[in-house]
Amino acid sequence: MIKKTFLPCLLSLIVIVSICTDAEAAIVSGKISNEEGEPLPYATLYIEGSTLGTTTNIEGKYAINIEPGDYYMVFQYVGYHKERIKISIKNTNLKLDVVLKAEALTLREVVVNATDEDPAYDIIRETIKRKKRFSEEINAYQCQVYMKGLQRLDERPAQILGVQIPIDTGIVYLSESVSELTFQRPDKVSERMISSKVSGSQSSFSFNQASQTLFSVYDNILTVDGLTERGFVSPLAKNAFFFYDYKLEGVISEGDHLINKIRVYPKRKADPTFEGYLYIIEDLWRVSSLELTLTKEHQMEFLDVLTVKQVHAPVADSTWVMFSQNFEFYLNTFGFKGSGYFSAIYSDYRVELNPTYYQKRENPSIQIDSTARPKKLKSFNKNDVKNEILKIEKGSNERNDEYWDKVRPIPLTAIEKKDYQIKGQFEQFKKTSVYKDSTDKIHNRITLGKLAYSGYRYHNSVKQYSLSTPALYQFIQYNTVEGILFNLRVKYSQQNNGNTIRDITPELRYGLASDHLYGQLKYKQYLNRSKFEELSIHGGHFVRQFNGDNPITPLINSISTMVFRNNYIKLYESTFMDLGYQQELLNGFFIKPRLLYAQRNELTNNTDYSWFFREKKDFTPNTPEKYLGTGLPI
Template identity: 30%
Template structure:
């Protein structure tokens, strides 16, 4: 009660002493200018107008020069005196006229935009490095408007407050601190949502600098590679607060994902961003980004940001608008990076001598205040190297891409509308007020319904229906029990007939990231009338995992499971094709994995003792559809290397060691935890050694070694090259059986699952399995501008084309196998289709062409 009284008195005190200016910002035709910027001259104190052009700026008593600006309109500066209460001040902005008198483009001459952009590109990193640190308060408002909802979900979502044509809001106020080069700390002071936080977020743009070469995977106009992706046109210049501003039209050479289009405004002589209005497309969504910059401590910084995301996916469509107002509280500008230098276009001015590598930047600027665009970029690179060296000497890890921390104030979700009236810098429109009122009433009903549902559906209570559907139960604060229904794992194969698994999974967590789990699993095969099962226990943290498992179960000969059991059930019952081949194993196995040793190395070691048995098909397995030209194949796989892959019951004691090395592993830190970039450019090297130790009946006795590597190379926003190379051999093979062979990720069904990079498209599952030596190569090149994707309409649908080669080399009589693939990815955003030509030397007049096939795949992860 004391706290509530104090808060009430504080809010009343603020309300009683509020003063400043308020009004409406319009065009000369009295049309509102939504989200126009208002800022006090020379500071970052400011706000935004709302969607109706209305604004309100709190100011202490005194005299101010207030700047009103809107992209494409002439900036207006007004002197105001604040004595008490609010003063009304309506502003009319005139459209900005462009001057072309001094810069005319003659026939055959280079457009002046290129000279401007060369200097802006050369100085981009300079501007990015100017700020050593800052603290700011950011206000963000998002408005989401669903424009299309699938019919089947319409009623359900309506109960949640989501209706077609009705907008809902999210507001937040956050304190942000930044430290060069990549550390961001955010504290959410207050947040108010008329629905929830599930809308798309433009954070990749808000906390990104458009001086960077890329933002959210999109090449910026100030990237060193910009001239390969953009054409530029000079549209004129105007004057703003004593600065000459050049308007440059940004024209992508081929519009689509990964590039922007629109306009960017560059300050003359500073070659810094004044503002921009750019558009791009990402995953089928149209993204518009606007930013207005203002001078603070002689550095132009973004204070007004607007984002608009529009599009649809899987039957949903909508529009999301975001406005961000940045108020910089503290700003630390690097004194070594001053603006009093001249950047000359190296194509227009004589080239000056390159700066000395060892000289200090400050001394170099004092000695030479004019630099060519090329030399200045070299200079900044040297400065970055010095900064990187200093960070290393201070013990910082330079492989960290970002270091973010986000915390939420304990009262962030509890502040009421009265508090928000004093905190919100941008007034609500009438539609937004109604949206809050509507959604607040929906939220009350939903909370009451959720309370009733939680009573009826207590997660700790058992219900008979759970036997069919499966369920998860909470057993205390950090303990859970999951039950997996047999219906979830019901499968059919020619060896077991119908079979299902029934499993429980109990997990206990403690400390920061420790967990212990116990998983008993039972399996019943109706065709064999056999009950089997396993028991697995795990002890793990984020960095390591120890596992012990034993029992009896059936496994595919290829431990990588090239065909999912569910898909095999479909092919067996409907297409009379039993692709999956399995054997039985009674075993005891232990594994230990340590992840990211020194952040670059992960190690896994395992020891297994097993009694392995061959299995045969049932006497008369029956598909749903009897295909006249097909028949089930034996469960004994056919291979080219040996005529018979059958084996006796035997013992197998094996030990296996696996290492993955990522010497250039990079990562981000979020709230103190590392998150590694597996998809980032850079090679990964693999080492695997497996040894069979002779013990017991018909033992195994062999040594197997394989080495490999994968590499993903980003060739730009529209192109990527991925390749994987893997080779190995049985160094000693005194005794081994078909489960010990080296198998490959083949595929014989028209629907493709698995890793699209390392899986063959038409290779028979076991035909090329080997107990000798092998090498395989996979190369995948993808592009959004190759053949059909040169058509803009198709490219904007999100399509990608791929060219692929998959090759396998084994000793004679097997020989080599090769696939050449052309594919189209992104059909309906979910599917891919591929044409595959496969070759085997010497099969047809020495040409080796085997045939042409087609495959359909999906971007979803099918288990």
């Protein structure tokens, strides 16, 4: 089953690519096109017998680092005949343009009567019969991951419901990342993000997450979060024949294999199903590649069209792994029109085969080496599968352009280069005091709306601190214990490169009816954000609600008390000192020691005033019924 993560307005679909290089490697580059000279975007190429490879960019261009030696390089694209070319790599770069021919389909020599079903059904049955093995033949694997995603907005409305839309058209998201992905059957996944790059935001981390792109056509239901809660039926599901029709388009000859091109399409348009093509290897009955499409007719909620392309490559013992994956999508909703893609290649596989399907040997763990030169095989370490789904390495978003030029297997297009350049220059400008002072001057303006509804915040970007106060309706309150009260709270925050490092919050409270002044001070220090490590000190002499875990909003209580004569809030007085600490030891496992001293005193109503119902109902006592005669809460 698969899960996806999406951006707020656009689908965030992830694609994976990886590469290993060294100082001796040469660059093989070129362009892949068809016989008409049209570029083939996201075409796949790799060194035969390894998972060293890449995909072309949207312009059909590619570049890959390969160590010196003699190899066969495989070029393929869904719908085109695969090319196998011998290359000899020296210490100089090689330019290699490739033209792929359209599929040369041949029909099987079968006698088909009017009542007979299409031969595709038998091929699908054979594949479904073996899909359990295909899903379980690898106990665990580890691979390196390069991810690249682009989303662009082509049209947008000027406003929605009277609210101006601040987003400009053009590229709204461009990101790359390199990760190490580890999987252990049946569904244990962990990921270590090694590097991350987001156009226009050097301090941000990529939304790309390899651990959420495990899209397997052999699953029965393919769940895509954000598209639909129901999930989509796979064309190879156990009950697929209730949802799909199949047609054998023809057979392609590729080396020693015959590839069946099978068209899959829904029986009913409204079903949560795909349409497109599966390429299944004769006799092996494995999917070598696929191209499947979803539309709004198939119950997608945010996108108009989503197309998934996958290419699988053979490794040891006739085991196949997914080598490349590509998602293309189009959006047209609420006046927004856009498109995007996430391209993918998995590499540097290290696998542990399932002994149920493969005989044990001296070393049952096989490392699939992504480089041309063989290395000593290493055992798969199950300890690499951590409980944490995603761990971001320190400094992963601090890689320079030289690093990305070396590890980037998919060449940037002209528009991507321009986006990085322009947004990078603008990001540098945003760090200048001129820009910071000008934006602070705008944001720090005092308006009636801020004072009355949202509260006021003063920010100094150069010195990296801010002061904030609550809205007017939070400053002036009313309850039966204190009467009209003034609650002044000021929060001071110190930042460092956009991250808050400490908060200091003094608070004073005075009630006219109780004629009592209260005060408290909160201090919080953020020690290590990667481990959620925090230290807090909180002390003073203040009032508290009895139901502190689920407090009543002071504004609601003020209106209810003055208008309806219902005093819901129940208060007590506390003189206290509270020390707290927290840290994440393991993924999702926190320690939160706390030391609290408190002296609590009972409070009573000091006013009987309300606007209405004064002759018809009385206020209830300040102490809740369940606490009467039992003392205050601990």
